[in-house]
Amino acid sequence: MSFLSRAPAPAWPLAAPADDGPGNPWFSWRYVHDNADEILSALQFHAGLTARAVIIALIVALPLAVVAYWWRPLTGPILALSGVLYTIPSLALLALIAPAVGTTRDTSVLIALVLYALLVLVRNALAGLTQVPGEVRDAAAGMGYGRFGRLVRIELPLALPGILTGLRLATVSTVALVTVGSLIGQGGLGDMILGGFRNNFYKAEILTGAILCVALALVLDLALAGIGRLLTPWTRERRS
Amino acid sequence: MNYFHEGIVWLNDPLNWTNPGGLLERLQEHLVISLWAVLLGCAIGWPLGIWLGHRGRGGGAVITVANLTLALPTLALLTILPLTPLGFGKPPVVVALAVFAVPPLLANAYTGLRQIDPETREAARGMGLSGGQVLRQVELPLSVPYLAAGLRTAAVQVVATAALAAFVNGGGLGEIISAGFGIGMSNGGGGQIVAGGIVVAGLALLVEGILALVQRLVTPRPLRTRRRRRPSAAAPAA
Numbered sequence: 001m002s003f004l005s006r007a008p009a010p011a012w013p014l015a016a017p018a019d020d021g022p023g024n025p026w027f028s029w030r031y032v033h034d035n036a037d038e039i040l041s042a043l044q045f046h047a048g049l050t051a052r053a054v055i056i057a058l059i060v061a062l063p064l065a066v067v068a069y070w071w072r073p074l075t076g077p078i079l080a081l082s083g084v085l086y087t088i089p090s091l092a093l094l095a096l097i098a099p100a101v102g103t104t105r106d107t108s109v110l111i112a113l114v115l116y117a118l119l120v121l122v123r124n125a126l127a128g129l130t131q132v133p134g135e136v137r138d139a140a141a142g143m144g145y146g147r148f149g150r151l152v153r154i155e156l157p158l159a160l161p162g163i164l165t166g167l168r169l170a171t172v173s174t175v176a177l178v179t180v181g182s183l184i185g186q187g188g189l190g191d192m193i194l195g196g197f198r199n200n201f202y203k204a205e206i207l208t209g210a211i212l213c214v215a216l217a218l219v220l221d222l223a224l225a226g227i228g229r230l231l232t233p234w235t236r237e238r239r240s
Numbered sequence: 241m242n243y244f245h246e247g248i249v250w251l252n253d254p255l256n257w258t259n260p261g262g263l264l265e266r267l268q269e270h271l272v273i274s275l276w277a278v279l280l281g282c283a284i285g286w287p288l289g290i291w292l293g294h295r296g297r298g299g300g301a302v303i304t305v306a307n308l309t310l311a312l313p314t315l316a317l318l319t320i321l322p323l324t325p326l327g328f329g330k331p332p333v334v335v336a337l338a339v340f341a342v343p344p345l346l347a348n349a350y351t352g353l354r355q356i357d358p359e360t361r362e363a364a365r366g367m368g369l370s371g372g373q374v375l376r377q378v379e380l381p382l383s384v385p386y387l388a389a390g391l392r393t394a395a396v397q398v399v400a401t402a403a404l405a406a407f408v409n410g411g412g413l414g415e416i417i418s419a420g421f422g423i424g425m426s427n428g429g430g431g432q433i434v435a436g437g438i439v440v441a442g443l444a445l446l447v448e449g450i451l452a453l454v455q456r457l458v459t460p461r462p463l464r465t466r467r468r469r470r471p472s473a474a475a476p477a478a
Binding site for chain 1: 313414448
């Protein structure tokens, strides 16, 4: 019990934001308060980069999944190619892209993130598409839908749960991966984490960055889960 | 392609391999760190996953753990752990990497034991095997393919993320890349950065290939054919 009594209860940071005590605390409201602008801009950069990467990856992945779905022989090569891209470490990918693209802008990080998110999105979209029951497909064909109409009106909506699962996984892992961009100083919250480490191991900066990173991932995940519930009401009815 | 050429030139200089802090030394560091991390991950993930799978509960917890670690940036753990009593150097890096190795090992071990046909388990029970005997003689052999798949995923991930250890001076091949950035892109560092990227990527692909082969070899022949048949059985339905 001695270690409990050593920490006085009123020192809870919420109550006394001005006093963090001596040394190097793990968390400091004072740091957050004094650097609010910087933290917010890092968070904004992080969220923006994540959103751009996931949206671009989705725009690339959906046609790939449809191509793999329509022409079965292409399924293997498409999955294999995105699998190889996924296996290449993010840092190596960034090291290969950054010298060619330049490090002054976040383009190279964006490219690496898009390539990384591809596999998850393609695989889940493809799984969603192949799960569409054969009878549904036959019924749609019998109603006179062409290949394209059937895809847009029947198969893609039915594949939505799979696509959304992929989207959620890709978003969460992209949020974590953006931090690798701090290799070239384009890592958003990752820059904060690494900056704190290099700045004499300033724990408050490191932990604030890490907490915001995890929180951003969870918030985006919950938001996408909510959107998914709104978009696919039939899955809810079946469950209840 | 200019930088790519420079990278190849850098790789062709033998001194870049044998110098102190050169490729060979970094490669060795990288492999040692990765090996310890995977071993530590196995020591935690497998017993836990096998136990949960054997008992048939805790599936929700396994999924939650896997999803939570997905949201956790590797960089955060790599920077936080050295500031804990673990101290600086290799131990915090090994622990950080092991944290990311546990979820695939745990999840695959759990799935491996849960996918076994309940009737097989019932039959083993009916033959008078005790719980431990069922685990050792029936469940574990049948879940070997899943254990191997988990090991493969975890090992490739560890080898890939071990490159990030360079951020905290933890050694490994990532040091080559960050040293290249230290030299500066215009002073010939670009070639070294690309070279480091090529080596790290090549190592990850190599480990993936070798472990895929190992996975195939340790899978008993009957299970192997069944797994191969599964995709073709799904094809006519689609």
